[in-house]
Amino acid sequence: xxxxxxLLSPSEGTxxxxxxxxxxxxxxxxxxxxxxxxxxxxPDPQWHWDAKTHQEVCTADDRWLAAMILxxxxxxxxxxxxxxxxxxxxxxxxxxxxxxxxxxxxxxxxGDILKRFEP
Numbered sequence: 001x002x003x004x005x006x007l008l009s010p011s012e013g014t015x016x017x018x019x020x021x022x023x024x025x026x027x028x029x030x031x032x033x034x035x036x037x038x039x040x041x042x043p044d045p046q047w048h049w050d051a052k053t054h055q056e057v058c059t060a061d062d063r064w065l066a067a068m069i070l071x072x073x074x075x076x077x078x079x080x081x082x083x084x085x086x087x088x089x090x091x092x093x094x095x096x097x098x099x100x101x102x103x104x105x106x107x108x109x110x111g112d113i114l115k116r117f118e119p
Contacts, residue, residue: 003027003087004071005109007095007116018116020109033101034070040094042066044086067092067117092117 007018022030042065050057066089090098099113 001027002073003030004073005030006069006071007112008067008069009116016116018112020112026105029103030106033098034088034090036101037090037094037097040090040097042089042091042094044089045069065089065091068095068098068113 002021002023005020005022007020009016045066049055066086068091069089070087072087095113095117099110099117102110
C-alpha cells in the first residue's frame, strides 16, 4: 500500500504544505508509529476543488486543527483533482510526537516535522 503524508501550516491559504510519500516496508513502519498517536487524532478535514479559485479548499469546522494528514495512495492515482477522504489526521502535537517515535530511517521526515512544528 502507498501512503501520502501532508504536513500543513495553520495560515489561511498563504502557508505551506509539505508532502511525503511512502510504500512497502517504509509504509508499514510508518503505520506502526502512527498507530501510537491515537490521543492526538483530530477530525479529518474535507477538501474540494474550487473551480473559481482553481485551488483545493478545506471545509472543516476548524480547518487548521489538522497539521498532519494521512491519505491512501498518491496524487497521480487519484481521479482528476479530487482529494480522497483522509485515513487519519493529527494535531501539531501529534506530529511532534511522531518525530520522537520515528527511527533514523525517517530522518528527513523527522527533520521536516521538527522544522515546521517545534516551538
